[in-house]
Amino acid sequence: MAAAGSAPAQPAAGQSPGGLRAGFARADITPGQPVLLAGYASRKELSQGVHDPLSARVAVFAEGGRSVVLVSTDLIGYYGETSGSMRQAILEACGLEPEELFLTAIHTHGGPQLGHDPSRLPPSNVEYTRWLEGRLIETVGAARSRLAPAQVASGSGACPVGVNRREPVRDKDGKPSIVLGRNPLEPVDREVQVLRIAGADGSARAVLFAYPTHSTAMGPRNLRITGDVHGIAEQFLETYLGNGLIAAAFAGASGNIDPWFRVLPEFRAERGWVPEAVLLGTFLGEEAARVIERVPAGSADGPVRSVFRTLRLPGKPRNEEAAPADHPPTELNVTVGRVGEVAWVGLGGEIFNEIGSAIKAASPFRMTVVVTHCNGAAGYLPIAAAYPQGGYEVRSSPFAPGAAEQLVSEVARMLNEIRDGR
Numbered sequence: 001m002a003a004a005g006s007a008p009a010q011p012a013a014g015q016s017p018g019g020l021r022a023g024f025a026r027a028d029i030t031p032g033q034p035v036l037l038a039g040y041a042s043r044k045e046l047s048q049g050v051h052d053p054l055s056a057r058v059a060v061f062a063e064g065g066r067s068v069v070l071v072s073t074d075l076i077g078y079y080g081e082t083s084g085s086m087r088q089a090i091l092e093a094c095g096l097e098p099e100e101l102f103l104t105a106i107h108t109h110g111g112p113q114l115g116h117d118p119s120r121l122p123p124s125n126v127e128y129t130r131w132l133e134g135r136l137i138e139t140v141g142a143a144r145s146r147l148a149p150a151q152v153a154s155g156s157g158a159c160p161v162g163v164n165r166r167e168p169v170r171d172k173d174g175k176p177s178i179v180l181g182r183n184p185l186e187p188v189d190r191e192v193q194v195l196r197i198a199g200a201d202g203s204a205r206a207v208l209f210a211y212p213t214h215s216t217a218m219g220p221r222n223l224r225i226t227g228d229v230h231g232i233a234e235q236f237l238e239t240y241l242g243n244g245l246i247a248a249a250f251a252g253a254s255g256n257i258d259p260w261f262r263v264l265p266e267f268r269a270e271r272g273w274v275p276e277a278v279l280l281g282t283f284l285g286e287e288a289a290r291v292i293e294r295v296p297a298g299s300a301d302g303p304v305r306s307v308f309r310t311l312r313l314p315g316k317p318r319n320e321e322a323a324p325a326d327h328p329p330t331e332l333n334v335t336v337g338r339v340g341e342v343a344w345v346g347l348g349g350e351i352f353n354e355i356g357s358a359i360k361a362a363s364p365f366r367m368t369v370v371v372t373h374c375n376g377a378a379g380y381l382p383i384a385a386a387y388p389q390g391g392y393e394v395r396s397s398p399f400a401p402g403a404a405e406q407l408v409s410e411v412a413r414m415l416n417e418i419r420d421g422r
Helices: 082-094 123-145 228-241 276-294 353-362 392-396 403-419
Strands: 002-004 021-028 055-063 066-073 101-105 148-158 162-164 166-170 176-180 191-199 204-211 246-251 257-259 304-313 330-339 342-347 367-371
Touching: 021 123, 021 148, 021 204, 021 246, 055 123, 055 228, 055 246, 055 304, 066 123, 066 246, 066 304, 066 330, 082 101, 082 123, 101 246, 101 330, 101 342, 148 276, 176 392, 191 276, 191 367, 204 228, 204 276, 204 367, 228 246, 228 276, 246 367, 257 276, 304 403, 330 403, 342 403, 353 367, 353 403
Parallel strands: 066 101, 204 246, 342 367
Antiparallel strands: 002 304, 021 055, 055 066, 148 191, 162 257, 166 176, 191 204, 304 330, 330 342
């Protein structure tokens, strides 16, 4: 287990280390030319136009010489070995410690596939990846340069946009199996977690919200760039709340959760039909807005602390359901931070919903925001009960039974560590 502690980081130039401060920035990251969209191996054509723009949104919290930098990007995630290189470039350029950075993606399947290998990706995707690195460095720097006294308020609501996607069926021989579909009988964590960050005068400067679902209302036949459910919710909130406010989304533990309407071929709009991605994204955004309307007054108290570890969890071969006893462990990056009484847990993979709920239940903090696709892209991490059932997530997972339990235990330990100030 490799670890980085929460050693004090240098405050941005011109900023004093005392008191809770926050800074925000947003940048357009919509590709300027056709690219191969991420998320579906069957999709081979390049994108054809833009349904809604993609953005990077950064929130920086600082107190006592320490900082937490939350980067939300309207992308599928940092696959193709881009997580390490992108993260390292930001750390070096911005003078950050490893535990300070939460580099996340909302997991839309309507954004560009990232990568540096021209033998595997079109030139436009490789060029976009290089450009994105510089864009993110600029945006993080801009947010850090805008640090100002801040108050943080939090609250939660609920939304039925997400549903368990592991649908039980029987194959042609009558044997039970699991397919990707809709299984509304399974319990789901539908919590919408919302943070409202205001300046010293009480005026809202940013909203951060988290909800557990894949952003996959649109499927492989869609060729239009889109932030899908999370991205459209962000755009709705920024338009509705106005005043230049930044609304950043984070994908919760949703390895087995899809939108109610999923993998659709196109944005339908005939005879008054509301495109499903727009319907679901607006639904989520409106629930976040309702939470904002009733959150209590914010607190200007810290502390700000964080810790980063690379866990070695029980592993198995990808694309196999069995887990040999002698298979080497699989690494998973975990970043845990706190801003006052709100904790952030960043997990570098696609984590099942039940694991996120278990982490929340084990946390000593008043609110614990579990964020996936953060600082890594290790793959699916199912719960133990899913392995006998099989299915896509189990087959493709590099983790073996027992990984979920170890993850929850270690995250709880890390949360208590930053709670106690160690």
